[in-house]
Amino acid sequence: MPAATVRPASQELTSSVAVSFDHWKHLVAESFVPLAARTADVDGFRGQMRSRVLDRMSVVEVTATSHEVHRTPALIAQAGERYFKLNLQLEGTGLLIQDNREALLRPGDLAIYDTNRPYTLAFEEEARMMVVMFPCDALSLPSDYVGQLAAVRMAGSAGLSGIVGQFIRQLSENLEVLSGPSGSRLATNALDLVSTMLHAEMDIVPDRMKPQALLAVSVREYIEANLSDPMLSPASIAAAHFISTRHLHNVFHESGTTVASWIRSQRLEGARRELRDPLHAGKSVGAVAAGWGFLDAAHFSRTFRDAFGVSPRDWRRGA
Incomplete structure (x- = not known):
């Protein structure tokens, strides 16, 4: 079986500013997986993205005003490869819903979710976040294992989630210099840290496994x-x-x-x-x-x- 690769994307740092909400919906679908986006303020909406592909991992900084995105069963049915996405909330708050769980994310908080199952991300006010997307087989952990932590808030104030959050934050602040072998090495380090963090989270409540x-x-x-x-x-x-x-x-x-x-x-x-x-x-x-x-x-x-x-x-x- 061929090794999986991330969705086609430029290896160079890209930066995009939405000129309309329709344009934003296009940017979201191109940067991640197909999503249905909605906002109550179409005319006043503002959004921008900065992104880079590091080996098999996409790192995207998202800044946007109030809106929500939905991964629906119909969109999942069109999908090819399965991905996990890790959100690090940088500013504002976000609500992640998947598998009948809700995670209210405040600055510094992390949460993981699965693109192969329906989810919703909602932002009532302007927010900024880092989204790390990678194929599910990029982690050494079984997909079902990771799925048990979908939409579980991992506080960024202390512990391993705090360390991982700081590492990802540093990636976001240095996207312009991450490339070549050093970028690939950092991507590997980031995924190793994510695996370690997920292990630790499950150890807290082993009866869930x-x-x-x-x-x-x-x-x-x-x-x-x-x-x-x-x-x-x-x-x-x-x-x-x-x-x-x-x-x-x-x-x-x-x-x-x-x-x-x-x-x-x-x-x-x-x-x-x-x-x-x-x-x-x-x-x-x-x-x-x-x-x-x-x-x-x-x-x-x-x-x-x-x-x-x-x-x-x-x-x-x-x-």
Whole structure:
């Protein structure tokens, strides 16, 4: 299965000011996923966006007067890839509604939501926020696990959510200088921080997490720790968790993927990041591939090209 990529967008910093509310609806759909936008003050509406794509992650700063957006079942039916979005409220307040939960977000607060399920975001007055959007498989956590935290307010005043919020805020203030290998590295760091924050949030209320989701997290963590092992297989993973391979396959089936495809995508993403990392510039492509469990250089090259549309060497050169 080819590794997922973000919606087509410019790698350069883009800035757009809405000239009308119809124009705003177009900007919202182009920057994120298709949404239905409404406002009670069409003539007085003002809105602008600054955005950048960092590897597989879109970072968008949104400033707008009173309005709301809806992700409806009809719009979801048109969708291709599944994304998660993380909101950091910077100014004003916002109301996020998903899965019969409501999160009132004040400055500094964070909340995550799933573009594959209906949601509403409403702003009664002018507000500013950072929106980080990424494919659901960009996190090592199972989608169902993340879904249990949809529309749950994570206070930005303290703890890990405060650290993550400050990191994302710094990204928003430096969008113009984030590019190339350093931008990709920061994107990876940001998603690692988000994963850690979500782990911590679920630890606060572990009873909300189903046993199957706990197992899925444990399995993924085990796989991530052993990606360099070329002998990693469904049988070895199942044995390490004292479950049958059939049970293991069912765990991944519930997340809409397979064990083999998830291992492959994680290895490819790891190799892809390392090839662009200045710290590993002295490593040969073959050495990078071997470090992620690919012992056959030709097979790695074909698989990499199939996933990303470019050879490993061309990717390293920035082609």
